[in-house]
Amino acid sequence: MRRVISISDLREHARRRLPKILFDWIDGGAGDERGLRENEAAFDAYRFLPRYMLDVSQRTQRKALFGKTYASPFGIAPTGYAGLFRPGADLMLAQAAEQAGIPFIMSGTSVSSIEDAAKLAPNSFWYQLYAAADVEITRHLIGRAERAGCQVLVVTIDIPIAGKRERDLRNGFEFPLRMTPRLAWDGLCHPAWTLAYLRTGGLPVMQNWALYAPPGSSAIEVAEFANTHAYCVQTWEHLKLFRDLWPGKLVVKGVMHPHDATMAMRLGADGIYVSNHGGRQYDRSVAAPSVLPILREIVGPDMPLMMDGGVRRGSDIFAALCLGADFVFAGRPTLYGVAAHGSWGAEQAITILRDELGNLMGQIGCLDLEQGNLGLFLVSMMKAQAQLASAMFPEIRQEGL
Template identity: 65%
Template structure:
């Protein structure tokens, strides 16, 4: 990892490690991938206004969220099926978050179970809930997350229907992953991934769904069962139910419209994550960084407003905070690290983001991120 300087270095190493069908699933977006690019472009357009002649030797990037102080103002966003790309990737990412004192959101389509991840990072893991078609399964997952001690439940609302990800359609990507001749050939060209994949028994079991699948179901059958519960109808009435069932912090993820943000607050959400699913659901959705001021107006100055999408550098993290976000989540960046180098790779991804953030804070004279006046460091848009 010593030769890794940027997140993009980790990205290139992950690309070399994975068969194309898998890397394209991580990398790609919906349609023409305009929303994916717009997220990155919007955050990269932010320009800082530095303040000089200030003693910047003492600066802190710690940030308090939901009463807990983290060492940096960013966390790890949920990334589905991570265990297909690197065995135990969910637990690897959770462990990296614990070591860095950051929050980690376990995907609702994880391979590792809620219970396993909570053992690895008992005070740092949140759980992302995808509502199941069977409400009893949804209720049980919420109770399992509660018993395991998850600090927050993250309700994802931005997947009403299946996306058209054209890379995946062309590649024939699907979960469960079928060992087609094309994948076998691609796997032979990426022997490190193939050896790990086969040594761990091939397609891993989605452990969160194993208890609900038919008795004796293998990995393929568990994944197929989970797929039958995808894209079920969710309304604000469901959020009311989740709020009643969940005793701790409840976060609504996937908010883009100010009116939805206001409704989430009214129904008892403790925070929102503004997101367009990383550009993976539609290519014509607004870039999240551009929406931060609108959403801030909708929820008020003190309500926890978080974002994800397009975060590739520490400078992106600071730009989002200066635009009005309270906290930032990155998905692809830490996943590149986990795929490229396991625990060391995940640690390196977070270290890079942290070091870049520290450097830009020093460059512009920003001593603390707990300030309520960070907007003074960016050019008005």
């Protein structure tokens, strides 16, 4: 564990512990995985322009969102089936977020229940709504989130149909996970995961969905029932209904197009969440970081704008803030951590990102993330000379230097 110093280390530890079929489900994307890679590459296109001769001994990462101040400007994005990769992983992630003072978005395909996670993270708990084909189930899920004290409801709109994830197809992955000779051999090659899986009774029950499946359903039958409600039709009329049902803050996740951002705002969304589902839905998606400046212009300065996709470093978080995001979420980093090392791994993933962000702020002279235009720290490598001339020189002239 002492050798875990980066998110890539946690990724490698998760790869070693998990059967290949499960690691590839976490790690992979759709098609040729261009969308997955280009989310990360979009951050690589930027560099930071530092300011020196400043006292950087006192820096703060605190960031306000929806009237609440969080300890850092990032949170844990929803990651489905986490409890399959390590028993109790959803609750470990919730508790790690609560301890760190950052938001945790529970996946709509979690294993643990809304109620159990909310108890562990009373100040940090958000819930991702995957609408069910039966609107009464959706109504009940929203009611449960409200009664549990959920801070924010995150309505996800970017999975109209199943993506073609070729790693999963080649591995024969399906959920519910069924024992096959290939999986049995894979499990024998990864005894730590297999022993934990068997010790806790095998396939975990999706507790949020167990309430709606036929009485006495097994874990497999609950998962099969949940699958019958996946990829149901959603329209703007559904968002109107969710807005009417939910009394608190509502965020629309999966927004990439300016038209969708405008529609979500018209229908009462309190925040816009930019995401291409981590490159897991289709292969030729525009990179999520690339649309941040466009959507910031569309939604205006006061609408909370969030994003996920491609975040692997604290510097990625800062770049997203410079590009117009108010808050950033990371999914795979904490999922790698919890899958590899349980609670410690989830906490370590948060610590790594927080430390890298704090170090960068000190290196470039950013004392407070709530200060003026963070974009002045950012330079696109594609247009570096033009940006320096048009953005930096006017600032200098205004200062009378």
